[in-house]
Amino acid sequence: MTVTAMLPGGQGGARATLRRNFWRGVGRVLRRKPSRIAGVAIIALFALMAVFGPMLYPAHLPRDDNALYAAPSLAHPFGTDFEGTDVLALVVTGARYVILTGLATAIITVAVGTALGLLAGFHRGRWDTVLMRITDLQLTIPGLPLLLVLSTVWKFEGPLEMGLVLGLLGWGGIARAVRSQTLSLRERGFIEAARGLGLPTRHIIVRELLPGMAPYIAMNMLIAVTGAIYAQVGLFFLGVLPFDSNNWGVMLNLAVFGGGALTSAAALPYLLAPLLAILLLTLGIVLVVDAMDEIFNPRLREE
């Protein structure tokens, strides 16, 4: 931040130059490995599915009463489900719930974890003790059993509710990691200087400490999305969450327990389609995290 202030020319122009350089750097990093481009493409595809997917199909997906568990064909690339609905349509329209839940979880996980980690690490002392004991307590709560119990009293009607619960159950790890980073950064010279200049704590935390950890937090956020997807799909698969025929977890559940996908091949495409979607989305996230690592870590950019 201090470097920016010392740059010649207007502050806005300098920022624009930095932004241009940053995106050029991003482009270079992505081009270096085609897999990273693929990762971005996959995430873009799922984002498009989440935003526009449900608009591509009627509110109630059409069924073919005479094609229950139909084999893959041009008309139905992943076959049909137990009532003759196109499985691809189910995956596409179901992406919104899964991705929204993933994002909500990630945002809550990162927001709560980062805030508590920064406060605990920067203030140390009693703040640190209290916040870290709360974090320890959160880390000891067994997530899955708690969710199973919660599902008996709470119907989790929407993705945001689901995301809220998963997020509140998942911030402990990030809080601990951010605290460690903060403890290290707060001893650096630029923080000492900021303190010496009498800058307020809020400024130091938000404008000095946080930008240094932003890459780390962003990567954690993406990883939290994958965790949230696994968790919610798992819960739907176990059948403890409300039924929604295009939810990927519900599809897995019905393919295995209703269609016998693990015993006969008829319902296998119905099982594989949501699995493939989860796999692709996770792969996309992993590839983008790989690119982000290089973008934000100058030592990896030396070649």
Next chain:
Amino acid sequence: MKRLTAIAALAVVATATACGTTGNTSSSGAGGIYTTIDGSKQIDASAPINPFNPQGSTFMGYDAMSLGWPKNDLMNPDLFYPGLAGSWSVTPGQGEVVIHLRPQARWSDGKPVTSEDVRTSIGLAYTQGGSAYTVNSGAAGAAADITVVDAKTVKITQGSNRSNAFLRNVLSTVVVPAHVYGSLLPAGFWTTLKTAQGTGPAADKAKAVITGLAQKVIGFSPPADVSAGPFVLERINPGAALLKKNPYFYDAAKIVPDKVKVLNYTGNEQIWNYLVSGKLDNAPFTAVPAAVMARIKATKGNEIRKGYSPVAASLAFNQAHKPYDNVHVRRALAYLIDRGQLTRVASPEAGTPAVTTTGIHASAAKAWLGDGLAKLNPYKVDPAKATKELKAAGMVKRNGLWAMPDGKPWKVRLTVPAEFSDWVAAAKSIASQLNDHGIDATVTTSADYTLYLDELASGKLDIGFWLMALGPSPYNIYQRLYGSANGWSLLAGRLRHSPPGKDGNWMGGPEVVGGVNPGELTNRLNLATPEEQKRIVGTLAGLTNQQLPVIQLYDYVNTQFVNTTRYTGWPPAGSEALRLPAGVWMQLGMIEKK
């Protein structure tokens, strides 16, 4: 998910090891080892060898015996195959049942089965409550006195509040050896029981003493199995139970297999895999998807035996919730549901679409109603009639969707327990069909069946799936529709009706419809003669068809699996013995070595 997979894989390895151990170390003679599963429970190797324990390591028909075995008759619930009781007699009105035990019946330790064993078993059954052995004063069909006539004859007398279910409840008594279980009944038990059967503070105290023994009885763990059945438990582990032939069984010559191996399972998928691999000599009813059924049929020796199963699935309404209090709305929904299509989606192998809504399984309905069945409204899919009914109910159509009479949105919420995959599929199929006709319908699930029943009973749900037509007793059939779930309950021998939302009345139907009190009629089925029963069933079927407290969706088919590679002589399709455990088939001399 990864963790789940790993746990599942470990479980499979553990199961395979466990089963392998059993198989490898077991020696079998010419009769071989008969392999099956217990359809009523999974194996819990740590459970006591005690038939009073719901998880107990005993297996009905093999090492757990009752006085008789019910035949799968369409109309007569009192038809039984002899079990430990070689014969019995009953007075008109079922006031007295006299049981004659088989003279040759002996326990696996060589001691004879006597009347004292039956008396002790009945005493123990009183601690558990229910059916003929309840200490609730005034309960219909409760036994009042048990008299040991001689070593092989017992007389059981019904209390003053009669029920025609008495004989079948007595014959269903599970008999355990008095020399093993007798110590569970404290001295003076029978005097306490007499006191408990009365009224007043002394009776209440005595009742508490009797029911207070329940946990002690359930938890009792005999050191070894003492069986009067054709087999006796040799050993059990988490993967399987192994039973060996009981040389003292009264009809030992009829029993062909030397041993019986009861495999454990954690879900239907495991049973499917057992069947596909041809491992099981027989398996009782298991819900099977069509594609899996095709694979099972393709396995060498596998055959399917289908028979009558007095159970049907229905869509039940909470009539205390609007608009389901209006019969026109219920009829409209009946006209919009294609039962054939939903059966194809939900239960193609183990269900047949309901002919119409009568409250009775179609097979039994033909026997009970005769030509009357054809006169009932079949509720064939007819959107025009549905529209007419909805209009008659005052419902309005807004922007292509049906709405409540005041214009508020009408959201049909169908609730099912998540663990019943056929119900989930059926509910989804119904929701899709209703959506096609402009009704905004969605499916919600409850995490498990117990929670689902709680939610139903608390009146939270608008529409839920409901098991019905639980025959063959006509009282049991209509009790599902006009019993406690709909407000009618028997208290101290008197029938009373609770308002919707009270005492478990979640169906919320009217007490009297067109001058008929269906709960009262249902209760009369308990005492009525066969002729009267037929008349009452006709009335109730007609009323149910008109009023639709439920929409009957599909009738279950008892689909059994047998394998002819190692054994033959299986009961044929439609046999009266088909719903009984294979141990009883052996007792009846059916199973032969190939």
